[in-house]
Amino acid sequence: SLCCFQVIRCKAAVAWAVGKPLSVEEVEVAPPKAGEVRIKMVATGICRTDENLRQGFFANIDFPVIPGHEGAGIVESTGEGVTSVKPGDKVILFCVPQCGKCIFCLNPESNFCLKAHLYESQCVLPDKTTRFSCKGKQIHHFLWVSTFAEYTVVPEYAVAKTDAAAPLDKVCLLACGFPTGYGAAINSAKVKPGSTCAVFGLGGVGLSVVMGCKAAGASRIIAIDINKDKFAKAKELGATDCINPQDFQKPIHEVLIGMTGYGADYTFEAAGKQDTLAAAMTSCKVSTGTCIMVGDPDAGSMLTIDPMLLLSGRAWKGNMLGGWKMRDSVPKLVSSYLEKKFNLDVLITHTLPFTKVNEGLELLRAGKR
Ligand code: NAD
Ligand code: ZN
Ligand code: ZN
Numbered sequence: 001s002l003c004c005f006q007v008i009r010c011k012a013a014v015a016w017a018v019g020k021p022l023s024v025e026e027v028e029v030a031p032p033k034a035g036e037v038r039i040k041m042v043a044t045g046i047c048r049t050d051e052n053l054r055q056g057f058f059a060n061i062d063f064p065v066i067p068g069h070e071g072a073g074i075v076e077s078t079g080e081g082v083t084s085v086k087p088g089d090k091v092i093l094f095c096v097p098q099c100g101k102c103i104f105c106l107n108p109e110s111n112f113c114l115k116a117h118l119y120e121s122q123c124v125l126p127d128k129t130t131r132f133s134c135k136g137k138q139i140h141h142f143l144w145v146s147t148f149a150e151y152t153v154v155p156e157y158a159v160a161k162t163d164a165a166a167p168l169d170k171v172c173l174l175a176c177g178f179p180t181g182y183g184a185a186i187n188s189a190k191v192k193p194g195s196t197c198a199v200f201g202l203g204g205v206g207l208s209v210v211m212g213c214k215a216a217g218a219s220r221i222i223a224i225d226i227n228k229d230k231f232a233k234a235k236e237l238g239a240t241d242c243i244n245p246q247d248f249q250k251p252i253h254e255v256l257i258g259m260t261g262y263g264a265d266y267t268f269e270a271a272g273k274q275d276t277l278a279a280a281m282t283s284c285k286v287s288t289g290t291c292i293m294v295g296d297p298d299a300g301s302m303l304t305i306d307p308m309l310l311l312s313g314r315a316w317k318g319n320m321l322g323g324w325k326m327r328d329s330v331p332k333l334v335s336s337y338l339e340k341k342f343n344l345d346v347l348i349t350h351t352l353p354f355t356k357v358n359e360g361l362e363l364l365r366a367g368k369r
Contacts, residue, residue, distance in 0.1 A: 005031055008038070008076075012149030013357045014134055016064045018056035021358050022148065027066075027139060029151040030131040032079035036153050038131075039091060043169040044147035045070035046360045047176050048203060048272060049296060053142060054361070057299045060121040065140040066132060069095040070176040071147030072168035075159075082156045084327075090162045092334070094175045095122070095143035096320050097158040098327040111325045115157070117143055126155055145175075148357055160330040163338060169351065173204070173344050174333045176321065181208025181270060182342065183322015184292045185216055189266045193217030198256055198264040199239075200280050201271030202230035204347050205294055207237055209268045211342055214238030218266075222259065224252065225271075227367045233346060245279075256283035263289050270294045274301055281305055287313035294319050 008029045013022040032038045050067045052058065075089045085091055095117070099105050102114035112118075115126070123140040124130055131153035132139035132146070146152045162171060181204070185191045197213040199206050202225040213221045214237065223231065223239035231242035241259070245252040256279075257263050263285035269277045272295030282305075284291045291314065297303070310316060324333070337344055349368065352360050 007031065008151045010150035011354065012066050012132065012134075012146075013068070013354075014064050014139055015054050015067055018063060019054070022054070022067065022361070024355050024357070025134050027132055027134040027149065029149070029153060030133075032077060032131070032153050033125070033127060034080040035082060035156055036079040036125065037082055037085055037091070037156055037159055038076045038078070038151060038153045039073040039093065039159070040076045040151055041071050041073040041147055041149060043072050043172040044068045045173050045175070045177060045204070046357075046364055047205075048364065049176070050148075051361055051364055052296060057296070059299050060117065061123045061142060062140050064134070064137065065123060065142050066146035066149050066152075067142045068147030068149070069143045069145045070172055071145060072162070072172035072175065073152075076151060084156060085159060085161050090164055090166060090168060091159045092162055092171060092175050092330050093145040093147060093152070093154055093159050094321065094326040094330065095145050095158070096326055097144065097155065098325050099157045100327070105325070111321060111323050115155075116320070125153070148354070150354070157327065160327045162331060162334045165338060166334050170344050170348070171334050171337060173347055174330055174337065177204035178208045178344055178347065179322040179324050179329070179333060180294060180319065181205040181322065182212040182215070183324050184209050184268055184270075184294045184319045185212025185266070187323035188292045188317055188319045189268070189290050191216035191218050191266050194219045195265040196220040196222070196260050198222040198224060198267045198280070198283060200224045200267070200269050200276040201295060202227075202234050203270065206268070206270035207233060207347060209270055209294065210234055210237045210239050213266070215342065222256065222264065229367065237343070237346065251279065253279045253283040260285070262286055265289055267291045268294055272296050274303055277303060278305055281309055281314070281316060284314055290315040290317065292317050292319055
């Protein structure tokens with residue numbers, strides 16, 4: 001149809017340079033090319049990863065860039081060859097694509113894809129050009145999705161159609177924060193009933209880990225944060241103990257070993273810090289414990305750990321988006337949400353108009369969301 005050839009002028013939040021506040025600008029969004037989808041954004045979450053981008057932690061993402069990677073919207077138009085979605089469909093956009101063809105997509109055990117940014121940068125679309133421009137300059141995409149815009153263009157394999165009944169302002173959280181944390185417990189750790197879990201960091205991701213541990217039947221869930229304001233929600237979601245490392249004289253791993261005997265069966269790092277990663281590793285149970293790394297430490301950071309921690313049998317795993325193959329899993333997660341199998345609403349602390357995106361990032365920095 002004709003609409004497919006039109007450039008759309010709309011608002012977007014542009015990060016012009018590292019460390020600068022985002023600037024809400026009028027941008028041009030070019031029509032989708034073959035295999036691409038243009039989406040009218042309806043809702044987006046804010047995740048720590050957006051703030052990390054703004055601070056320049058992503059080595060392979062060029063500025064200026066439109067951040068945002070946790071969004072839901074409605075398909076406006078599709079490029080040639082797109083078959084899985086059509087204009088008017090409600091969709092969720094995600095940053096670990098599922099091309100369906102690479103060796104990782106073909107492996108049922110993996111949710112990685114060779115199109116993901118750890119392999120090649122997702123700051124331009126697969127044909128190496130961008131669909132965004134502003135004031136005559138090309139603006140880059142963020143992990144392809146760039147949800148801090150009224151319209152965005154993504155490859156078909158970075159979106160999944162959702163149930164038409166899904167409230168987009170809630171299910172946008174199924175694009176990153178919730179599946180990452182919940183899947184860390186369910187898919188990566190495969191938490192067993194009756195086990196003891198410890199979760200470091202109680203942002204949206206850590207709280208979702210708590211939900212996953214609870215759903216898997218953990219009998220003890222120890223939630224750890226330096227911000228005690230996070231404890232009420234953690235308890236509501238299933239944490240049995242909430243502790244603040246600053247309340248103790250000794251290192252937090254010693255506190256946890258003291259509380260559990262030989263360490264927790266499963267530990268999760270969702271704070272994105274090197275010291276909590278080391279503490280999570282050290283506080284999981286000797287011989288049988290599993291430590292899952294969820295948080296993103298600063299780019300280029302290195303970690304030193306005692307190799308005996310691993311030699312003695314512990315397992316140490318990472319996780320991208322909770323291990324879900326996103327195109328396959330998002331529709332199922334939406335159905336589970338609609339069947340009230342988990343509570344996303346509790347993760348929503350504030351709802352702001354899009355133009356207040358800097359206030360949203362400020363709430364994140366202040367630990368209020
Ligand atoms: P957030 O900033 O909302 O939450 C982090 C929490 O950690 C905060 O409550 C903070 O008070 C707490 N914290 C900080 N230092 C701590 C310490 N020393 N001990 C205990 N708690 C501490 O972040 P979020 O949006 O929940 O994301 C969490 C992490 O997960 C980030 O690093 C983010 O980049 C990463 N992430 C990874 C993936 C993935 O695919 N693996 C996906 C999404 C987010
Ligand atoms: Zn995220
Ligand atoms: Zn792939």
